[in-house]
Structures are given as structure tokens and as C-alpha cells.
Amino acid sequence: MTRTQDLMRRRARLLGEKSQLFYQEPVELVRGEGVWVYDAEGGKFLDAYNNVAHVGHCHPHVVEALCRQAAALNTHTRYLHTAILDYVERLTATFDDGLASAIMVCTGSEANDIALRMAQAASGGMGIIATNATYHGNTTAVSQLSTRMPPIGGHAAHVRLVNSPDSYRHAEDRVDGRRFAEEVRRAIASLDAEGIRLSGLILCPLLANEGFPTLPPGYFNEAIEAVREAGGLVIADEVQAGFGRCGSHFWGHQRAGFTPDIATLGKPMGNGHPVAGVVTTPKILATFRDAFRYFNTFGGNPVSCVVASAVLDVLEEEQLADNARSVGAAALEMMRPLAERYDCIGEVRGFGLFFGAEIVADRNTREAAPDLAEAIVNEMRQRGVLIGKTGIYGNVLKFRPPMPFSVDHARLATETLGQALGVVAK
Amino acid sequence: MTRTQDLMRRRARLLGEKSQLFYQEPVELVRGEGVWVYDAEGGKFLDAYNNVAHVGHCHPHVVEALCRQAAALNTHTRYLHTAILDYVERLTATFDDGLASAIMVCTGSEANDIALRMAQAASGGMGIIATNATYHGNTTAVSQLSTRMPPIGGHAAHVRLVNSPDSYRHAEDRVDGRRFAEEVRRAIASLDAEGIRLSGLILCPLLANEGFPTLPPGYFNEAIEAVREAGGLVIADEVQAGFGRCGSHFWGHQRAGFTPDIATLGKPMGNGHPVAGVVTTPKILATFRDAFRYFNTFGGNPVSCVVASAVLDVLEEEQLADNARSVGAAALEMMRPLAERYDCIGEVRGFGLFFGAEIVADRNTREAAPDLAEAIVNEMRQRGVLIGKTGIYGNVLKFRPPMPFSVDHARLATETLGQALGVVAK
Numbered sequence: 001m002t003r004t005q006d007l008m009r010r011r012a013r014l015l016g017e018k019s020q021l022f023y024q025e026p027v028e029l030v031r032g033e034g035v036w037v038y039d040a041e042g043g044k045f046l047d048a049y050n051n052v053a054h055v056g057h058c059h060p061h062v063v064e065a066l067c068r069q070a071a072a073l074n075t076h077t078r079y080l081h082t083a084i085l086d087y088v089e090r091l092t093a094t095f096d097d098g099l100a101s102a103i104m105v106c107t108g109s110e111a112n113d114i115a116l117r118m119a120q121a122a123s124g125g126m127g128i129i130a131t132n133a134t135y136h137g138n139t140t141a142v143s144q145l146s147t148r149m150p151p152i153g154g155h156a157a158h159v160r161l162v163n164s165p166d167s168y169r170h171a172e173d174r175v176d177g178r179r180f181a182e183e184v185r186r187a188i189a190s191l192d193a194e195g196i197r198l199s200g201l202i203l204c205p206l207l208a209n210e211g212f213p214t215l216p217p218g219y220f221n222e223a224i225e226a227v228r229e230a231g232g233l234v235i236a237d238e239v240q241a242g243f244g245r246c247g248s249h250f251w252g253h254q255r256a257g258f259t260p261d262i263a264t265l266g267k268p269m270g271n272g273h274p275v276a277g278v279v280t281t282p283k284i285l286a287t288f289r290d291a292f293r294y295f296n297t298f299g300g301n302p303v304s305c306v307v308a309s310a311v312l313d314v315l316e317e318e319q320l321a322d323n324a325r326s327v328g329a330a331a332l333e334m335m336r337p338l339a340e341r342y343d344c345i346g347e348v349r350g351f352g353l354f355f356g357a358e359i360v361a362d363r364n365t366r367e368a369a370p371d372l373a374e375a376i377v378n379e380m381r382q383r384g385v386l387i388g389k390t391g392i393y394g395n396v397l398k399f400r401p402p403m404p405f406s407v408d409h410a411r412l413a414t415e416t417l418g419q420a421l422g423v424v425a426k
Numbered sequence: 427m428t429r430t431q432d433l434m435r436r437r438a439r440l441l442g443e444k445s446q447l448f449y450q451e452p453v454e455l456v457r458g459e460g461v462w463v464y465d466a467e468g469g470k471f472l473d474a475y476n477n478v479a480h481v482g483h484c485h486p487h488v489v490e491a492l493c494r495q496a497a498a499l500n501t502h503t504r505y506l507h508t509a510i511l512d513y514v515e516r517l518t519a520t521f522d523d524g525l526a527s528a529i530m531v532c533t534g535s536e537a538n539d540i541a542l543r544m545a546q547a548a549s550g551g552m553g554i555i556a557t558n559a560t561y562h563g564n565t566t567a568v569s570q571l572s573t574r575m576p577p578i579g580g581h582a583a584h585v586r587l588v589n590s591p592d593s594y595r596h597a598e599d600r601v602d603g604r605r606f607a608e609e610v611r612r613a614i615a616s617l618d619a620e621g622i623r624l625s626g627l628i629l630c631p632l633l634a635n636e637g638f639p640t641l642p643p644g645y646f647n648e649a650i651e652a653v654r655e656a657g658g659l660v661i662a663d664e665v666q667a668g669f670g671r672c673g674s675h676f677w678g679h680q681r682a683g684f685t686p687d688i689a690t691l692g693k694p695m696g697n698g699h700p701v702a703g704v705v706t707t708p709k710i711l712a713t714f715r716d717a718f719r720y721f722n723t724f725g726g727n728p729v730s731c732v733v734a735s736a737v738l739d740v741l742e743e744e745q746l747a748d749n750a751r752s753v754g755a756a757a758l759e760m761m762r763p764l765a766e767r768y769d770c771i772g773e774v775r776g777f778g779l780f781f782g783a784e785i786v787a788d789r790n791t792r793e794a795a796p797d798l799a800e801a802i803v804n805e806m807r808q809r810g811v812l813i814g815k816t817g818i819y820g821n822v823l824k825f826r827p828p829m830p831f832s833v834d835h836a837r838l839a840t841e842t843l844g845q846a847l848g849v850v851a852k
Contacts, residue, residue: 007506013708014514014527015726018715021504028506032499050501052723058497067493071484073458074698075476078447080433080454088440101440106532106700107724113565138720139539140567152546152717267723272500274532274700274724282439289444294564297478297693298533298700300441 003040004028022388023381032057035402035409037386046385048401048413054243054268055314056404062271065310066303074303077104078295083305090312092279094250096259101282104275104300108239108266109137111276114294115202115262116141119233121291122261122284125197129187129227131164133210133392136202136237145202158196160187164392167213168347168358169366174214181222188230200233200261205252206354208240208400211391214349218257233284234258239266239276240354244315244403247325247352255351271311275304320403324352331355331399331410338418344372344425353405356390356397368393372424379420385413429466430454448814449807458483461828461835463812472811474827474839480669480694481740482830488697491736492729500729503530504721509731516738518705520676522685527708530701530726534665534692535563537702540720541628541688542567545659547717548687548710551623555613555653557590559636559818562628562663571628584622586613590818593639594773594784595792600640607648614656626659626687631678632780634666634826637817640775644683659710662686665702666780669694670741670829673751673778681777697737701730746829750778757781757825757836764844770798770851779831782813782823794819798850805846811839 001009007028011019027045031038034056037045047057055062069083077084088102105111120126130136130145137143144156162183167173173180188198203220206212224234241252242265249255253263261284266276280288288294298304315321332348332355339345339357346358346366359373360366373395380387388398399413427435433454437445453471457464460482463471473483481488495509503510514528531537546552556562556571563569570582588609593599599606614624629646632638650660667678668691675681679689687710692702706714714720724730741747758774758781765771765783772784772792785799786792799821806813816824825839 004506007508007511010511010515011506014511014518015503015529016527016708016711016715018712018719019503020719020721021506026506028508029499029501030507032501037499037501052502053500057501058499060497063493063497066496067489070492070698071486071489073455073463073484074479075455075458075463075483076478077441077445080430080437080447080452081456082433082454085433085436085440089436092440101442103441107536107722109722110533110536110565117566138722139536139565140543141565143718152543152550152552272496272724272727272729274727274730282442285442286444289442292569293444293446295446296533296535296564298698301698301700303698304700 024378025381027381027386035405044384046409046412048399048405049386049388050402051240051245051400052267052272053402054271055311055318055320056402059271059314061314062307062310065306066273069303069306074301076297077300081302083302084300087305087309090309091277095263095279098281099263099279101280101285103278103285103294104304105278105296106274106276106298107137108264108276109139109142110296111264111266111278112136112142112202112237113139114278114288115235115264116199117292118262118278118280118284118288119200119235121287122233123197123199123231125199125231126158127160127191127196127198128158129160129162129184129201131203131207131210132161133164134204135209157194158191160190162187164210165207165213165215165219166211166392167215174216176216177219177222180219181226184223185226188226198227198230198232200235201227202235202237204237204241205256206241206246206351208354209390211396212350212354212356220256220258224258233261235262235264236260237264239264240400243268244321244324245352245354247321247328250321269311270304270307273304273307275308315403318404324403327405327407327410328352328355330407331414334411334414335417338414338421342421342425344369350399353401353403355399359395359397368395370394373397375424376417376420379424380416383416383419385416450804451807453807453812461831470810472835472838474825474831475812475814476828477666477671477826478693478698479828480697481737481744481746482828485697485740487740488733488736491732492699495729495732500727502723503726507728509728510726513731513735516735517703521689521705524707525689525705527711528703528705529711529720530703530730531722532700532702532724533563534690534702535565535568536722537690537692537704538562538568538628538663539565540704540714541661541690542625543718544688544704544706544710544714545626545661547713548659549623549625549657551625551657552584553586553617553622553624554584555586555588555610555627557629557633557636558587559590560630561635583620584617586616588613590636591633591639591641591645592637592818593641600642602642603645603648606645607652610649611652614652624653624656624658626661627653628661628663630663630667631682632667632672632777634780635816637822638776638780638782646682646684650684659687660684661688661690663690665690665692666826670747670750671778671780673747673754676747695737696730696733699730699733701734741829744830750829753831753833753836754778754781756833757840760837760840761843764840764847768847768851770795776825779827779829781825785821785823794821796820799823801850802843802846805850806842809842809845811842
């Protein structure tokens, strides 16, 4: 029995047979540094996937902040502490006017669970709209927005999942947001028909799980107008889109050209430390606090806040949003020639350090090829580059590396993609 | 404007007017060490309340483990890593046979949110029973178990909150669990009458929020039998009760004399680091994983697991469960004479390092005096000892210190209680 088989058996026994692992041949990681991760046998992988290690694996400035504060004090927010105040002040300064207050929690799921209740409190309604190819988290309430599995008690009556934009298959989505606005209006009418008042619309501004389609500026505005007319709020899930990832803007909603009522933050916020948050207006926050008393023991503890602040330091000092813009653009340029060589690449697209390619069985019909995408991902893993796949049909290669990803790293990643295509593509 | 006022204003602006603080005069903490915490002006407080810093504030062994692993690798569980396997193996070894697998998450709320769905998956039902004075967490689903605030969408039809045991006011609760079993059977019948199948009963085995009544061994067994006969599962919420807190046993359910189907863990698990978990049988875990795909990005990351394991090291090396037993017993002995001096102390009770006193307006009627309890808590804070209050009527003084609490610390705490009573009690 190999070491990997042994670990997988222990895992199945201790964590359940169906605990999820990446790759046909899973990777055992033991060390990370910058954009590199290392396995137990000294193997080295270029991490072109993980946005959790946002400013690079084990960034010394972040680790130092963590150790310093953990040695001084870690407690909850029922005592006064400057760390949470300094951080929330600094964080909200990156948002547009009005989004000036926050609740700190531990996971993006907790953040979205709160955001849904904020929208309920502010609107007085329960109805919520999301896309049919999204994922916003794992709590009971939030996982109602996922199409993956019907819950035991059945799908909640107040949820409407609308067809996602798909710029690759619907030319009109590359022009304007009318198709999506129509979907949203239909959902509002459908809730209305059942006497369910709208609370809001929740969206990743990049539509990351939907395959990050190429949408024109202002695409969501007509849909958002319909939501607001019906008394609903707009929640921007910035868990994947935020903290400079898209290069051109610090937040995904800024790039998409709208201001949400509520923004939720997660994964990259603490570079791996479990910290997340909900940013909103003081008025919405007050309404939420009146309607639902809320306290989170670990949320906003001094260690989490100091760590999250250190992540902002690094983003600024190393100008990582600028880096995401220039390297992301270079990566797309390096990847495009592959689309000329391989018919299975239907489209290359992305923005900043979030990019990838549609893998298709047929360029004319645009039929998705998720199995081929899976094979490419696995072949790249064998060749030392970690990526993933996503999208409505699970066929979109997903590159979402730590932010200090350089042009050289992008070259290695796209060259390796070329080699993998040479092996697995017809 | 004092520094405290300034911080409170910033806090109201950034975190909301109703963000909760302890004490009439809130404390700004800047440093913690063992059972001591320090404020910004050099003031020193005996921490007789916080179970998050379970093995003592900033325990060097735990901080060292945190720093070591954070500098090496922090990633998610879709890659193999030995830390989670070693920890879950070690953790489940402290449970009775059968409870041999786990899911790692970040907060007790996340743990209970999963536990409710595990019970749903294993039973096929939705109905859930809890006490009417409990608190199990802050997600949308879990906060349905709290009586504090009616949610916007109304109380869920599948929840039944039964009258809590109260050994101080109901003599029969000191004899056996018939009164509680009757409550639970009525709740099952009420769910049944509405066609709602039972999923389970969720309980803190110490009934910590209910005021930690003095119940005889086996108190819950008749109720549990009724739950199991109706096809339901038993969830032990060990967030307050676990990790040796009660002194006599490592887990609260072991002390109470029952084996749950699911145990949830939180606050003390990582000594402040956001880590929590759900322990159950491999069969229930498999059923849950089949019914609900679940993945938690931060849950079970190597840093969390190494930190949680370091907490177990300290509990063993410093024999802190034994300490909880002996110091807890000594503390009760020191506190009892106060009940002879002050009529407002209706009863002194507890187990291990979880103890306190019923504060009453009248010993004969046993009328609760929450305002007087509040005044005592505030007076003790002014005198440098941090405690809290809890219970069905919010009138029970709550001492729940870090586990390295010594007899000297207990003496200081009870002497300070005596002084506070001298000031505020009639």
C-alpha cells in the first residue's frame, strides 16, 4: 500500500468515504511558500488555483502578525479591543460611500447566512434570487441556494434560482443584461404569485462558479433595478471576486459597475486564517441587529483582525492588484494561441488573476466537455501545476492563483496547459 | 471623552449600536496570560468566565504550534494532510465506541448546523426538540432553537422548545427525569399531530445556558428513550460541557450518563483559534454525506488541527480535568458560606470548573433576581474579577474560568464575590 492509499483509507474511516479530494491522484501537501506548494516526497507544484493563500502561502508578514497577536491576546468582542475597530475602518474605506460598517465572522458561509437575514430584516420579505449554477456556502440556509442536492425537507419555497448568464453560448449576454433582467423579473413575479415578498438578489459579481462569463459593463444594472423596485436588496458575494483579484478594481462589484447593499467576504481575507465578514450600511446593520440578536464568539477576535489587516498591508506594499491586472492580461495572451491549436478550447477568458478556458466537444454546437476538462486538470497536476474547473457545465478550466503570481509563473502554467492538451486532447 | 467612550463610539459607528459588550463599564483588554487578562491602563483581571482560552490565555505550547504550522502550510482538506487525520484519531479516541468519525468546521454554530442536518438525514424527519432556555448558535437554522427573537419568517414549524429542567424550583428534577421526559413526549406528540417526523433532541449535557441544574445521574435517559423510540437522534452540544470542563469526565454526556449519536464541539477546542467539530458514527456521517454534499474551506485546515492537538497536549500534560474536579469542588466549599450570610443566594451549585449561584429576591418563593445578579457581576468587574450570568431567568452567576484555575484563584474569586455581595446585596 502506498502512502497515498494509506492516507486515503484513514481519511475514509475518520472523515467519511465521500469526503472530497482533488485529482485522480490526490496530492499530499506538507509545505507552502509564495505560489509554490510541496508534497511529502519533495515534489513541487505551482499553485494556480488557491485564492485562500491570497498574498502567497505562508507570507512572512502575515505569519508574523498572527504569532505576535496570538501570543498577546485572543478573545471575543464582548470586550473592547482596537484591532477590530482599526480593521473595519480600514476595510470599509475600500468600499463606496455608505458601506461603512461590518460584522466579522469566521467563514464566507457565515457571512452569507447573515447577509440573507439582513436582506430579510431590511425588506421585510423572505424571497431570494440566485443563479442556478452558484455556490454561496454550506449552512442550512445558504445551501438552499445551491442546486447540487435537494435538502431533506425539500427546496425552500422562498428561493428562486434563475438561469445564469452565459456569454459563450448566448451572444446577447455579450451585449447587455436584458436576458438576465428578464430572468430576474420572472423570478420576482413567481415569488409574488405565491405571496412571497422579495428580500433580494445574491450574486458573485464575477459569476465565478458560473464560469466567469465575459459580460459588458453595467450588465447587472437592469436586473438590480428590478430587484430594488420590488423592495429587494442586492448582496455581492465577494468571497472569490474581492481583495483585488480582478486587477482593475479592489472589489468585483466595482468592476461590474454596481454598488451592493451588502457585500460578503471570505476565503482570501485572512490568507488561510478563518476570518470572514459582512459589509453594509449602518442603517441595514442596525435593522439586522434589531431583528436578530447576533453574536459570534470567534468572529472579529484580535488575532483574526490583525491577520486580516496584515493581508491588506501586503496587498498594498506589493501592489498585488496591479500585479493581478498585468499578469492576468499576459496570461490570457499566452493562452490564446492554444485555442488556435486545439479545437477543444472554445474560448479563453478572464480578468486579473481569474482566468481560464471553455473546454468543448464541438466548437459549433459549443457542447461542453467536462470529462475532457477533468482530464486536462489531472494531467496538469501530474505535470506539477494545480488548477481546477468550474462553470455551469463543469467544463471551464479555472486558474485562480495566489496574487504574487508572476508572468513567469503564468508562462509555466500555460506551457504546462499546452503539454497537457498535447496528451489528452484529440 | 475617556478612551472607553471613544472606543464605544467608534464601535457603535463601525459595528452597530447594538453590538454587545459585557459590563456597565466595558473592559478594554490588551493582553492575556493564563487565567489573567490586562486592560489598556495596566489593570489586571482574574478571568473567571472565559472557556475559549480553555488551557489559559496565550498558552505558549498552543501559540508555538500555531506559529510553527502557519509558517509551514495552511490549506484546505481537498489535499491530503496528516494533521486532520492525526487529530480526528486522537479526538475520537476520547469518545465512547462508535463515535469514531468527524467533520471539522470553524465554529460551534457551524457544528450544530451540520448536526441538525445529520439528524435529518439519519431519521428522514425534520422535527427537532430543544429546551426553552438554550442557545446553540447563530446560523439561520440553529438560531431557530433560540427563544430570544422570533425570526422574520416566523418560528419554524419543525421546532419544539420544551420547558427546561430546573432543579432549584422543581424538587422532582432532583430525583429523576420523569418531568423532562414528559415534556419531550409531549413535544413528539405535538410534532406527530402536525405530521412532522422527529429528527432528534439537542441538548447541552450540563444544561449550561439553562443554569446548570443539579440533576441525578441518568436524568436524561427516559427522554432519550422516547426520542429513540420515535426514530430520533440525540445531539450532545459539548461546546460548553466538553474538554474536561466538568472535571469528572472528559465529555459532559459521559458525566450525564448517556451516549449521544452526534456530539458537537466548539469554543475551547482551539484555545481561541476558530476551530470546531462534529463527532458521530461512521454510519451517520455517511448518511449525511450522501444527503448533503458538504465542504468547509477553512474547516480542518492543518493550522487548526495542529492547534487543537496542542490543546489536547496541554490538557493531558497539565492534568487539567483533574484540576477542574478538585478546584471546582474547593470553589463550591468556599462559596457555600456566602449562602449562609446572604439571603439573596438561593443555591450554590456546579461541577468542575463550571459553578455559580442562584440569585433570588426571596428564598421562599425562589423568585429570580436578574437585576441583582447583574449588579453583582458588575461589582465584581470593578473589583477585578470577570464572571457572567446565565439561566432560565438570567439570574444565575456563572463562573467558567480557563482550566488552569487554581485553589488560590478560586479563593480570590469567592472572596471578591463576598465583597461584591457586601456592597450590592441587602
